Amino acid sequence: MPMRHVLAVLVPLLCVACGSDTPTSPTTSTSATTSVAPATIDESYNSTLPIAGSKFYSFPVVQNGTVNIALASLTGPGITEDMTVDLGLGRPSGFGCTPTSTVTVSTLTAAPQITGTYAPGVYCVRIADTTGILPATATFSISIEHS
Amino acid sequence: MIAKRHLLLLLAALVTAACDDTISGPSGTAPTSTTGTTSTPLAESFEATLSPGDSIFYSFTVSADGPATATLAAVVQPGRAAALATPLRIAFGTPVGEGCEISDAIDASPSLTPQLAATLSAGIHCVSIGDSGQLTSTVIASIRFVHH
Numbered sequence: 001m002p003m004r005h006v007l008a009v010l011v012p013l014l015c016v017a018c019g020s021d022t023p024t025s026p027t028t029s030t031s032a033t034t035s036v037a038p039a040t041i042d043e044s045y046n047s048t049l050p051i052a053g054s055k056f057y058s059f060p061v062v063q064n065g066t067v068n069i070a071l072a073s074l075t076g077p078g079i080t081e082d083m084t085v086d087l088g089l090g091r092p093s094g095f096g097c098t099p100t101s102t103v104t105v106s107t108l109t110a111a112p113q114i115t116g117t118y119a120p121g122v123y124c125v126r127i128a129d130t131t132g133i134l135p136a137t138a139t140f141s142i143s144i145e146h147s
Numbered sequence: 148m149i150a151k152r153h154l155l156l157l158l159a160a161l162v163t164a165a166c167d168d169t170i171s172g173p174s175g176t177a178p179t180s181t182t183g184t185t186s187t188p189l190a191e192s193f194e195a196t197l198s199p200g201d202s203i204f205y206s207f208t209v210s211a212d213g214p215a216t217a218t219l220a221a222v223v224q225p226g227r228a229a230a231l232a233t234p235l236r237i238a239f240g241t242p243v244g245e246g247c248e249i250s251d252a253i254d255a256s257p258s259l260t261p262q263l264a265a266t267l268s269a270g271i272h273c274v275s276i277g278d279s280g281q282l283t284s285t286v287i288a289s290i291r292f293v294h295h
Contacts, residue, residue, distance in 0.1 A: 045244075047245070055245070056245075057244055057245055058206075058241075058242035058243055058244060058245075059243070059244070060241075060243070091206075091208075091271060092206035092242040092271055092273070093206050093207075093208070094193075094205055094206060094207075095193075095203070095204075095205055095206075121270060121271065122241060122242055122270060122271040124242065
Protein backbone atom coordinates (compact mmCIF):
# COMPACT_ATOMS: atom_id res chain seq x y z
CA MET A 1 0.00 0.00 0.00
CA PRO A 2 1.45 3.36 -0.87
CA MET A 3 2.46 5.57 2.02
CA ARG A 4 -0.02 8.29 1.14
CA HIS A 5 -2.88 5.76 1.43
CA VAL A 6 -1.76 4.76 4.90
CA LEU A 7 -1.73 8.39 5.94
CA ALA A 8 -5.06 9.04 4.28
CA VAL A 9 -6.65 6.33 6.46
CA LEU A 10 -4.93 7.02 9.78
CA VAL A 11 -5.20 10.83 9.90
CA PRO A 12 -9.02 10.84 9.70
CA LEU A 13 -9.05 8.07 12.34
CA LEU A 14 -7.04 10.30 14.64
CA CYS A 15 -9.46 13.15 14.13
CA VAL A 16 -12.56 11.04 14.64
CA ALA A 17 -11.17 9.30 17.72
CA CYS A 18 -10.45 12.54 19.50
CA GLY A 19 -13.13 14.80 18.19
CA SER A 20 -16.04 13.96 20.38
CA ASP A 21 -14.99 14.88 23.90
CA THR A 22 -17.74 17.45 24.31
CA PRO A 23 -19.54 16.69 27.60
CA THR A 24 -23.15 15.79 27.21
CA SER A 25 -25.96 16.41 29.59
CA PRO A 26 -27.55 13.52 31.45
CA THR A 27 -30.56 12.18 29.64
CA THR A 28 -32.56 11.88 32.82
CA SER A 29 -33.39 14.62 35.27
CA THR A 30 -34.79 14.75 38.76
CA SER A 31 -36.62 17.49 40.54
CA ALA A 32 -36.54 18.02 44.30
CA THR A 33 -39.54 19.40 46.12
CA THR A 34 -38.75 21.20 49.36
CA SER A 35 -41.54 20.89 51.84
CA VAL A 36 -42.57 23.88 53.93
CA ALA A 37 -43.14 23.11 57.58
CA PRO A 38 -45.78 25.04 59.50
CA ALA A 39 -44.73 27.41 62.27
CA THR A 40 -45.08 25.24 65.35
CA ILE A 41 -42.66 26.92 67.75
CA ASP A 42 -43.84 30.08 69.50
CA GLU A 43 -41.47 32.48 71.22
CA SER A 44 -42.07 35.87 72.77
CA TYR A 45 -39.40 38.51 72.87
CA ASN A 46 -40.15 40.84 75.74
CA SER A 47 -37.84 43.71 76.49
CA THR A 48 -37.51 47.48 76.51
CA LEU A 49 -36.68 49.85 73.67
CA PRO A 50 -34.97 53.15 74.51
CA ILE A 51 -35.64 56.34 72.57
CA ALA A 52 -33.92 56.09 69.15
CA GLY A 53 -32.53 52.71 70.18
CA SER A 54 -32.70 49.19 68.81
CA LYS A 55 -32.71 45.65 70.16
CA PHE A 56 -32.47 42.24 68.53
CA TYR A 57 -33.25 38.63 69.38
CA SER A 58 -31.84 35.51 67.73
CA PHE A 59 -33.69 32.26 67.18
CA PRO A 60 -33.05 29.02 65.30
CA VAL A 61 -35.14 27.77 62.39
CA VAL A 62 -34.74 24.00 62.57
CA GLN A 63 -36.45 23.03 59.33
CA ASN A 64 -37.47 24.82 56.16
CA GLY A 65 -40.73 26.45 57.09
CA THR A 66 -42.92 29.40 57.82
CA VAL A 67 -41.79 32.26 60.05
CA ASN A 68 -44.29 34.82 61.35
CA ILE A 69 -43.27 37.96 63.21
CA ALA A 70 -45.68 40.34 64.92
CA LEU A 71 -45.39 43.31 67.25
CA ALA A 72 -47.79 42.22 69.98
CA SER A 73 -47.50 45.21 72.28
CA LEU A 74 -45.69 48.52 72.68
CA THR A 75 -46.41 50.43 75.83
CA GLY A 76 -44.94 53.17 77.97
CA PRO A 77 -45.47 56.76 79.10
CA GLY A 78 -46.98 58.79 76.28
CA ILE A 79 -46.91 55.88 73.84
CA THR A 80 -50.10 55.47 71.82
CA GLU A 81 -51.19 52.37 69.96
CA ASP A 82 -50.72 54.02 66.57
CA MET A 83 -47.08 54.88 67.27
CA THR A 84 -44.79 53.07 64.84
CA VAL A 85 -41.42 51.35 65.11
CA ASP A 86 -39.36 49.38 62.61
CA LEU A 87 -39.52 45.61 62.76
CA GLY A 88 -36.97 43.58 60.83
CA LEU A 89 -36.08 39.95 60.20
CA GLY A 90 -32.56 38.96 59.20
CA ARG A 91 -29.34 37.34 60.33
CA PRO A 92 -27.11 38.04 63.32
CA SER A 93 -23.96 39.75 62.07
CA GLY A 94 -21.21 41.52 63.96
CA PHE A 95 -22.59 43.27 67.01
CA GLY A 96 -26.13 43.36 65.66
CA CYS A 97 -28.79 41.94 63.39
CA THR A 98 -28.77 42.69 59.69
CA PRO A 99 -32.40 42.64 58.50
CA THR A 100 -33.27 41.33 55.07
CA SER A 101 -36.82 42.60 55.38
CA THR A 102 -38.05 45.54 57.42
CA VAL A 103 -41.52 46.97 57.95
CA THR A 104 -42.74 49.99 59.84
CA VAL A 105 -45.56 48.91 62.11
CA SER A 106 -47.71 49.73 65.08
CA THR A 107 -49.71 47.39 67.25
CA LEU A 108 -52.68 48.30 65.04
CA THR A 109 -51.02 46.75 61.97
CA ALA A 110 -52.55 43.42 61.02
CA ALA A 111 -50.46 40.46 62.20
CA PRO A 112 -48.23 38.86 61.19
CA GLN A 113 -46.35 41.88 59.97
CA ILE A 114 -43.50 39.82 58.57
CA THR A 115 -44.08 36.35 57.15
CA GLY A 116 -42.21 34.07 54.81
CA THR A 117 -40.55 30.72 54.25
CA TYR A 118 -37.06 30.40 55.64
CA ALA A 119 -34.39 27.72 55.41
CA PRO A 120 -32.83 26.19 58.52
CA GLY A 121 -30.37 28.46 60.28
CA VAL A 122 -30.04 31.20 62.84
CA TYR A 123 -32.17 34.30 62.28
CA CYS A 124 -32.87 37.42 64.25
CA VAL A 125 -35.71 39.87 64.72
CA ARG A 126 -34.82 43.50 65.23
CA ILE A 127 -36.95 46.30 66.65
CA ALA A 128 -35.83 49.90 66.27
CA ASP A 129 -37.07 53.39 66.99
CA THR A 130 -35.32 54.61 63.86
CA THR A 131 -36.87 58.07 63.80
CA GLY A 132 -36.68 58.65 67.52
CA ILE A 133 -40.43 59.03 67.74
CA LEU A 134 -40.78 57.36 71.11
CA PRO A 135 -41.44 59.85 73.92
CA ALA A 136 -39.96 57.48 76.49
CA THR A 137 -38.46 54.04 76.84
CA ALA A 138 -41.05 51.54 75.62
CA THR A 139 -41.84 48.09 76.85
CA PHE A 140 -42.56 45.76 73.95
CA SER A 141 -43.50 42.19 73.13
CA ILE A 142 -42.79 40.54 69.79
CA SER A 143 -44.37 37.25 68.79
CA ILE A 144 -42.08 34.91 66.85
CA GLU A 145 -43.53 31.77 65.27
CA HIS A 146 -41.17 29.45 63.42
CA SER A 147 -40.49 25.83 62.56
CA MET B 148 8.60 -2.09 4.17
CA ILE B 149 10.35 -1.62 7.47
CA ALA B 150 9.86 2.12 7.15
CA LYS B 151 6.11 1.66 6.65
CA ARG B 152 5.86 -0.58 9.69
CA HIS B 153 7.65 2.01 11.78
CA LEU B 154 5.35 4.71 10.47
CA LEU B 155 2.27 2.66 11.42
CA LEU B 156 3.60 2.06 14.94
CA LEU B 157 4.33 5.74 15.31
CA LEU B 158 0.85 6.77 14.20
CA ALA B 159 -0.83 4.17 16.40
CA ALA B 160 1.12 5.47 19.37
CA LEU B 161 0.11 8.99 18.47
CA VAL B 162 -3.58 8.01 18.34
CA THR B 163 -3.33 6.28 21.71
CA ALA B 164 -1.52 9.17 23.32
CA ALA B 165 -3.78 11.81 21.83
CA CYS B 166 -6.89 10.09 23.12
CA ASP B 167 -5.67 9.45 26.64
CA ASP B 168 -7.88 11.70 28.78
CA THR B 169 -5.90 11.18 31.96
CA ILE B 170 -5.10 14.51 33.54
CA SER B 171 -1.50 14.69 34.57
CA GLY B 172 0.20 17.04 36.92
CA PRO B 173 3.07 19.30 36.06
CA SER B 174 5.98 17.57 34.41
CA GLY B 175 7.74 15.25 36.80
CA THR B 176 5.04 15.33 39.46
CA ALA B 177 2.34 12.90 40.36
CA PRO B 178 -1.28 13.84 39.61
CA THR B 179 -3.10 15.33 42.55
CA SER B 180 -6.74 15.14 43.42
CA THR B 181 -9.10 16.72 45.89
CA THR B 182 -11.97 14.86 47.44
CA GLY B 183 -13.96 17.83 48.67
CA THR B 184 -14.19 21.58 48.72
CA THR B 185 -11.79 23.55 50.80
CA SER B 186 -12.13 27.07 52.09
CA THR B 187 -9.54 29.61 53.03
CA PRO B 188 -9.46 30.53 56.72
CA LEU B 189 -10.85 33.98 57.35
CA ALA B 190 -9.42 36.25 60.05
CA GLU B 191 -11.63 38.82 61.75
CA SER B 192 -11.13 41.08 64.71
CA PHE B 193 -13.04 43.50 66.87
CA GLU B 194 -12.66 45.66 69.94
CA ALA B 195 -15.06 45.70 72.86
CA THR B 196 -15.41 47.99 75.82
CA LEU B 197 -16.14 46.02 78.97
CA SER B 198 -17.10 47.16 82.41
CA PRO B 199 -16.99 44.86 85.45
CA GLY B 200 -19.58 42.10 85.00
CA ASP B 201 -20.11 42.87 81.31
CA SER B 202 -19.95 40.59 78.30
CA ILE B 203 -20.47 41.28 74.63
CA PHE B 204 -20.68 39.05 71.58
CA TYR B 205 -19.98 39.31 67.86
CA SER B 206 -21.76 37.14 65.30
CA PHE B 207 -20.08 35.71 62.23
CA THR B 208 -20.80 33.20 59.49
CA VAL B 209 -18.81 29.98 59.08
CA SER B 210 -18.93 28.94 55.41
CA ALA B 211 -17.63 25.39 55.91
CA ASP B 212 -17.06 23.01 58.81
CA GLY B 213 -13.59 23.44 60.23
CA PRO B 214 -11.31 24.57 63.01
CA ALA B 215 -11.59 28.01 64.55
CA THR B 216 -9.40 29.88 66.99
CA ALA B 217 -9.81 32.99 69.09
CA THR B 218 -7.12 35.18 70.55
CA LEU B 219 -7.48 37.78 73.27
CA ALA B 220 -4.82 39.98 71.76
CA ALA B 221 -4.80 42.95 74.10
CA VAL B 222 -6.47 44.54 77.09
CA VAL B 223 -5.96 48.23 77.83
CA GLN B 224 -7.60 50.90 79.90
CA PRO B 225 -9.39 53.61 77.93
CA GLY B 226 -7.03 56.47 77.17
CA ARG B 227 -3.95 54.57 78.27
CA ALA B 228 -1.46 52.78 76.09
CA ALA B 229 -0.08 50.39 78.70
CA ALA B 230 -1.18 46.82 78.15
CA LEU B 231 -2.84 44.95 80.99
CA ALA B 232 -2.46 41.28 81.80
CA THR B 233 -6.04 41.04 83.09
CA PRO B 234 -7.64 37.73 82.11
CA LEU B 235 -11.02 37.77 80.38
CA ARG B 236 -13.39 35.01 79.32
CA ILE B 237 -13.42 34.32 75.58
CA ALA B 238 -15.88 31.88 74.08
CA PHE B 239 -17.47 30.49 70.95
CA GLY B 240 -21.20 29.86 70.78
CA THR B 241 -24.42 30.40 68.87
CA PRO B 242 -26.60 33.53 68.93
CA VAL B 243 -29.74 32.72 70.94
CA GLY B 244 -32.21 35.22 72.30
CA GLU B 245 -30.39 38.40 73.32
CA GLY B 246 -27.08 36.65 73.86
CA CYS B 247 -24.52 34.11 72.73
CA GLU B 248 -25.12 30.57 73.98
CA ILE B 249 -21.62 29.40 74.87
CA SER B 250 -20.24 26.07 73.66
CA ASP B 251 -16.49 26.50 74.25
CA ALA B 252 -14.91 28.96 76.65
CA ILE B 253 -11.67 29.75 78.42
CA ASP B 254 -10.37 32.40 80.81
CA ALA B 255 -7.24 33.79 79.28
CA SER B 256 -4.75 36.62 79.58
CA PRO B 257 -3.76 38.57 76.48
CA SER B 258 -1.39 36.69 74.20
CA LEU B 259 -0.01 36.69 70.70
CA THR B 260 -1.11 33.09 70.18
CA PRO B 261 -4.69 31.72 70.17
CA GLN B 262 -6.00 30.70 73.59
CA LEU B 263 -9.24 29.08 72.38
CA ALA B 264 -9.66 26.47 69.67
CA ALA B 265 -12.83 24.71 68.54
CA THR B 266 -14.37 22.98 65.56
CA LEU B 267 -17.30 24.94 64.16
CA SER B 268 -19.93 23.74 61.72
CA ALA B 269 -21.13 25.82 58.80
CA GLY B 270 -23.63 28.44 59.91
CA ILE B 271 -23.86 31.45 62.16
CA HIS B 272 -21.81 31.47 65.34
CA CYS B 273 -20.69 34.06 67.86
CA VAL B 274 -17.54 34.86 69.75
CA SER B 275 -18.07 36.28 73.19
CA ILE B 276 -15.78 38.29 75.44
CA GLY B 277 -16.61 38.97 79.03
CA ASP B 278 -15.43 39.69 82.53
CA SER B 279 -14.17 36.56 84.21
CA GLY B 280 -14.60 38.19 87.61
CA GLN B 281 -11.35 40.09 87.77
CA LEU B 282 -12.26 43.43 86.21
CA THR B 283 -12.17 46.38 88.58
CA SER B 284 -12.60 49.09 85.96
CA THR B 285 -13.61 49.55 82.34
CA VAL B 286 -11.21 48.08 79.77
CA ILE B 287 -10.97 47.83 76.00
CA ALA B 288 -10.31 44.29 74.74
CA SER B 289 -9.05 43.37 71.29
CA ILE B 290 -10.10 39.98 69.97
CA ARG B 291 -8.90 38.25 66.83
CA PHE B 292 -10.56 35.08 65.56
CA VAL B 293 -9.99 32.81 62.58
CA HIS B 294 -12.57 30.52 61.02
CA HIS B 295 -13.64 28.94 57.73
